[in-house]
Amino acid sequence: MSARIRVDAVIDTVRRLHEQSPLVQCITNYVSMDLAANLLNAAHASPAMVHDEREAAEMAGLASAVVVNIGTLSPHWVTGMHEAARVAAERGIPWVLDPVAVGATAYRRATANDLLTHRPTVIRANASEIVALATAQGAGRGADSTHDSTAVIDQAKALAATTGSVVVVSGVSDVVTDGTATVIVDGGDPRMPLISALGCGATALVAAAAAVADTPITGAVTAMAMLADAGERAGRSAHGPGTLRPALLDALWTQRPEDLSRVVLR
Amino acid sequence: MSARIRVDAVIDTVRRLHEQSPLVQCITNYVSMDLAANLLNAAHASPAMVHDEREAAEMAGLASAVVVNIGTLSPHWVTGMHEAARVAAERGIPWVLDPVAVGATAYRRATANDLLTHRPTVIRANASEIVALATAQGAGRGADSTHDSTAVIDQAKALAATTGSVVVVSGVSDVVTDGTATVIVDGGDPRMPLISALGCGATALVAAAAAVADTPITGAVTAMAMLADAGERAGRSAHGPGTLRPALLDALWTQRPEDLSRVVLR
Amino acid sequence: MSARIRVDAVIDTVRRLHEQSPLVQCITNYVSMDLAANLLNAAHASPAMVHDEREAAEMAGLASAVVVNIGTLSPHWVTGMHEAARVAAERGIPWVLDPVAVGATAYRRATANDLLTHRPTVIRANASEIVALATAQGAGRGADSTHDSTAVIDQAKALAATTGSVVVVSGVSDVVTDGTATVIVDGGDPRMPLISALGCGATALVAAAAAVADTPITGAVTAMAMLADAGERAGRSAHGPGTLRPALLDALWTQRPEDLSRVVLR
Numbered sequence: 001m002s003a004r005i006r007v008d009a010v011i012d013t014v015r016r017l018h019e020q021s022p023l024v025q026c027i028t029n030y031v032s033m034d035l036a037a038n039l040l041n042a043a044h045a046s047p048a049m050v051h052d053e054r055e056a057a058e059m060a061g062l063a064s065a066v067v068v069n070i071g072t073l074s075p076h077w078v079t080g081m082h083e084a085a086r087v088a089a090e091r092g093i094p095w096v097l098d099p100v101a102v103g104a105t106a107y108r109r110a111t112a113n114d115l116l117t118h119r120p121t122v123i124r125a126n127a128s129e130i131v132a133l134a135t136a137q138g139a140g141r142g143a144d145s146t147h148d149s150t151a152v153i154d155q156a157k158a159l160a161a162t163t164g165s166v167v168v169v170s171g172v173s174d175v176v177t178d179g180t181a182t183v184i185v186d187g188g189d190p191r192m193p194l195i196s197a198l199g200c201g202a203t204a205l206v207a208a209a210a211a212v213a214d215t216p217i218t219g220a221v222t223a224m225a226m227l228a229d230a231g232e233r234a235g236r237s238a239h240g241p242g243t244l245r246p247a248l249l250d251a252l253w254t255q256r257p258e259d260l261s262r263v264v265l266r
Numbered sequence: 267m268s269a270r271i272r273v274d275a276v277i278d279t280v281r282r283l284h285e286q287s288p289l290v291q292c293i294t295n296y297v298s299m300d301l302a303a304n305l306l307n308a309a310h311a312s313p314a315m316v317h318d319e320r321e322a323a324e325m326a327g328l329a330s331a332v333v334v335n336i337g338t339l340s341p342h343w344v345t346g347m348h349e350a351a352r353v354a355a356e357r358g359i360p361w362v363l364d365p366v367a368v369g370a371t372a373y374r375r376a377t378a379n380d381l382l383t384h385r386p387t388v389i390r391a392n393a394s395e396i397v398a399l400a401t402a403q404g405a406g407r408g409a410d411s412t413h414d415s416t417a418v419i420d421q422a423k424a425l426a427a428t429t430g431s432v433v434v435v436s437g438v439s440d441v442v443t444d445g446t447a448t449v450i451v452d453g454g455d456p457r458m459p460l461i462s463a464l465g466c467g468a469t470a471l472v473a474a475a476a477a478v479a480d481t482p483i484t485g486a487v488t489a490m491a492m493l494a495d496a497g498e499r500a501g502r503s504a505h506g507p508g509t510l511r512p513a514l515l516d517a518l519w520t521q522r523p524e525d526l527s528r529v530v531l532r
Numbered sequence: 533m534s535a536r537i538r539v540d541a542v543i544d545t546v547r548r549l550h551e552q553s554p555l556v557q558c559i560t561n562y563v564s565m566d567l568a569a570n571l572l573n574a575a576h577a578s579p580a581m582v583h584d585e586r587e588a589a590e591m592a593g594l595a596s597a598v599v600v601n602i603g604t605l606s607p608h609w610v611t612g613m614h615e616a617a618r619v620a621a622e623r624g625i626p627w628v629l630d631p632v633a634v635g636a637t638a639y640r641r642a643t644a645n646d647l648l649t650h651r652p653t654v655i656r657a658n659a660s661e662i663v664a665l666a667t668a669q670g671a672g673r674g675a676d677s678t679h680d681s682t683a684v685i686d687q688a689k690a691l692a693a694t695t696g697s698v699v700v701v702s703g704v705s706d707v708v709t710d711g712t713a714t715v716i717v718d719g720g721d722p723r724m725p726l727i728s729a730l731g732c733g734a735t736a737l738v739a740a741a742a743a744v745a746d747t748p749i750t751g752a753v754t755a756m757a758m759l760a761d762a763g764e765r766a767g768r769s770a771h772g773p774g775t776l777r778p779a780l781l782d783a784l785w786t787q788r789p790e791d792l793s794r795v796v797l798r
Contacts, residue, residue: 006466030565031581033296037462042507047462048367049297052340062370072565074584074608076340101580104594105587192493194785196569196579241574242781249508253460300561303728308773313728314633315563318606321637328636342606429575516772519726 004266006183007223013213013222014257020045022064022211024204024246027081029071029100032200035245036067039201042252043226045208056080060087064094064211067204068120069110071100071197078111085118092209094121094219097165098203103132112136116163121216123159124137124168124203127152134159149175153182166216168206170199178217184266185221187228189235195245202227225263230255272449272487272531280487280523284310288330288477290470293317293347295337295366298466299351301511302333305467308518311474322346326353330360331473334386335466336377337366344377351384360387360476360485363431364469370400378402382429387482389425390434390469393418400425406476415441419448432482434472436465439489444483450532451487452493455501461511468493491529496521538715538753538797545745545754548791550576554596554743556736559583561603561632564732567777568599570676571733574784575625575758577740586747588612592619592627596743599736600652603729610643626653626742626751629697630735635664648695651746655691656700656735659684661773665774666691681707685714698748700738702731706756711750716798717753719760721767727777734759757795761786 025047028036037047050059053076060066066088068081088095095118099112113136125133127147134155149171160167160179169175172186192198205226210219227248234247274473287311294302303313316325319342326332332354334347354361354453363386365378379402391399393413400421415437426433426445476485492531493514500513508531555578560568565581574577582591585608592598598620620627625685629652633645645668657665659679666687681703692699692711701707706717725732737755745751759780768780 029570029581030296030562031579034300034566037297038460038507041462042459047297048370049295049338050339050367050371054341054371055339055373056268058371058373072581072583073587076585079447097323101582103589104580105582107584107587107590149389156730191785194570194573196573238782239779240782240785241570242778242783242785246512246778250504250506252506253457253508296562300566300728303563304726304773307726307728313563314636315561315604316633317604318639320607321605321639324637324639477664478677512774512778513771515774516770519772519774519776 007261009214009218010225010260011224013183013209013218013259014226014260015223016212017209018257020212021046022208023048023062024067024207024211025050025059025063026067026204027056027077028067028069028200029086032069032071032197035197036201036204038249039252040058040204042249043205043208047078051080053079053083056236057083057087060084060093061091065207066093067098067207068095068115069200069203069237071122071200073107073111081115089118094207094216096120096122096124096203096207096210096250098200099123099125099129099133102129109136119163120165121210122166122168122206122220124170124206125162126170126199130159130167131155132167137162146245149173150184157182166220168220168224170202172196173219176220176224183221185224185228186264188231189244191235191238191241191244192231194208194241221265224253228256228261229263273527276481276488276491276526277523279475279484280526283475284480284523286478287312287376288474289314289328290331290473290477291316291325291329291350291484292333292470293322293343293350294335294434294466296337298332298337298463301463301467301481302470304515305518306470306474308482309471309474317343319345323349323353325351326359327357330477332359332361333364333470333473334381335363335364335366336374338464339373339377339426347381351381355384359471360472360482362386362388362390362469363477364466365389365391365395365399366394369391375402385429386431387476388434388472388486390436390472391428392436392465396425396433397421415439416450423448427443432486434486435489436468442483442486442490447483449487451490451494451528454497455510457501457504457507457510458497460507470508489532491526491531492518493522495525495529519532539648539793541746541750541755542757542792543789545741545750546758546792549741550789551670552744553578554740555580555594556597556599556739556743557582557591557616557708558594558599559588559609559616560599560601560732564601564603564729565783567729568733568736570781571784572736572740574715574781575737575740583609585611585615589615589619591617592625593623595625598625599630599739600627600647601622601630601632601732601735602640605639605643612645617647621650626739626748628652628654628656628735628742629655629741630732631655631661634661651695652697652751653742654698654700654738655695656702656738658702658731662691662699662701663687669694672715682716683733689714690758698752700752700756702734708749709758713749714718715758717760718796719771720763721776723767723770723776724763726773729784753797757792757797758784758787761791761795
């Protein structure tokens with residue numbers, strides 16, 4: 001894809017997102033509940049936080065996309081995650097895995113590994129998590145240090161090739177790859193990582209965009225581009241991470257599809 | 267009641283709320299935890315988020331009002347909801363049911379139905395949820411579309427008559443009815459629905475106001491009028507849903523009882 | 533310690549906090565999840581919300597400090613709390629207990645009592661909670677009324693002596709004592725108590741500072757002084773509790789170690 005086509009596809013995807021308001025079921029961690037729901041609303045999507053095994057599958061059947069985020073795990077939640085991911089996979093509903101801190105504990109590694117059997121449409125994480133996941137999948141080699149997103153492109157591509165998922169690595173620049181095509185999204189504000197769970201919120205936006213996009217990679221690029229543009233505009237009025245958050249929600253809400261033409265994809 | 271009397275009763279109820287700072291136990295969903303607690307604090311009430319069956323009943327006995335919100339259900343939480351609602355009903359403590367997304371899954375329908383046996387003092391929901399609940403109670407007919415609050419007045423009145431609860435339907439205009447008297451509260455800001463869980467927060471404010479009001483319907487009208495006035499004032503300085511939220515909390519905190527004379531009740 | 537030495541130690545502790553970015557595991561209540569994580573990020577620390585018994589101990593072994601907050605209890609969470617506190621105690625990792633509403637229910641009293649067996653490095657609470665805890669520990673006499681922090685210095689000292697913990701009593705002035713030395717931190721903004729779970733966030737900051745401080749009492753004083761200074765600066769631009777919160781995060785993020793020389797310790 002040329003950058004020109006990509007930007008047009010991105011603009012078109014934002015337009016559809018605004019028009020269709022996809023329902024996004026989020027099984028996500030406690031820290032991210034508030035921000036993810038508000039980001040989805042600000043992006044004209046519709047959040048539904050439903051996690052229990054008694055209704056997770058039924059809800060997934062109603063949703064346009066599903067988020068599974070392992071940030072604050074408990075066994076009952078993991079059961080619900082499997083139910084929702086399974087239904088999403090069976091019915092071709094895009095679902096996005098966010099393997100929060102997957103390298104930190106055995107429980108996270110096992111849970112992420114099990115969830116991968118449902119073949120996520122997209123995996124979104126930071127560089128360290130992608131390396132941990134790629135290593136566990138035999139798709140790359142781990143390292144102890146914290147990684148920069150663009151430094152782990154090879155592992156991201158290998159993970160995409162192994163899993164069949166689009167892989168998004170968040171960072172100063174965001175890397176999006178399906179194993180063959182790779183797009184880098186620049187922009188945003190350097191204080192965005194200080195907003196707790198903004199990465200989890202990005203995962204929710206990826207799901208929303210994937211629900212309406214022609215391809216998962218277009219959806220993933222669109223969501224990251226939306227955040228990059230909104231973050232950059234929000235940063236102009238923010239005095240720190242505290243005021244950046246409401247400004248980011250405002251910027252997303254007032255974002256017009258054509259604003260995405262400002263985002264540089266490479 | 268004439269509108270004149272109603273406004274006086276509303277002003278008086280806000281005054282009592284400020285003076286008495288009622289303790290409101292909230293068994294509410296994860297998305298709403300932060301906002302509901304902050305709205306209660308901003309309204310001079312006192313929040314207590316206590317849900318487990320080991321202490322829900324004991325806490326309800328100490329509370330001035332109880333909120334039961336089914337937004338993010340799990341079986342252990344449902345047990346706590348029943349404990350708190352049962353104690354509230356037994357002791358005449360106002361309790362408010364928020365049947366979030368009751369039409370979406372069988373688990374929600376069953377849970378809401380079971381909770382109705384404790385006869386909530388108030389039910390607060392959006393139009394679609396009221397229709398779903400009314401239909402399930404044989405108190406109206408459902409429809410697939412999303413509803414406007416004023417379009418479902420008949421179902422709201424029928425639900426109130428069937429359950430004995432005051433019914434609040436949130437929307438551009440809020441409908442409050444006990445089955446006989448019906449009050450419509452106008453105002454607010456069109457971006458308020460973009461603040462995730464603001465409806466759940468409204469439920470918490472209804473509980474707080476019901477704790478001090480002469481009648482449940484006066485409490486419910488007062489809470490919705492407080493939000494309408496505060497939302498309208500907050501909207502003047504807000505640039506989108508992000509900045510609307512802190513502005514709304516500020517507006518509630520600085521709200522004087524007599525400010526409620528600006529709200530039009532009909 | 534003279535006040536002069538204390539301020540220097542506080543400034544030095546903030547400097548270390550900024551340099552070392554300690555990882556703070558928080559097992560904390562649902563209301564506080566968002567704010568505690570954002571406060572830690574704004575203070576240059578790194579939050580990790582991990583609670584389940586399957587990984588709580590493993591995570592504690594990786595953390596520089598641990599928070600256990602009993603605000604929204606469930607049995608599975610209590611198991612995780614014990615796991616994390618036990619590992620922290622065994623390995624000399626500072627851990628901080630926040631006994632939210634300990635006086636309200638039997639479940640809270642029992643849970644707090646059990647957790648004390650792991651000998652928390654610091655206990656942070658409001659005056660009423662300190663009195664309830666001190667009374668339960670036979671370290672003072674309870675009372676029904678709400679207490680001012682400086683009115684309960686004797687109970688705080690007695691609780692510190694009985695438990696071996698540093699005790700922090702939050703209030704208009706914050707009291708910090710190890711049973712022998714007692715420091716009072718003034719400052720902040722009178723609207724800070726209206727920010728729900730800010731006390732829980734203070735607990736998280738105490739843990740972060742204790743992770744890098746020479747002594748637990750220096751860490752506790754540093755955290756409260758950081759909040760006092762940041763709150764005071766935030767208050768200048770805030771119009772109420774809503775805008776105070778993002779302003780407080782901004783003020784923490786822009787706080788320089790030498791800013792702490794403005795805080796009066798006595």
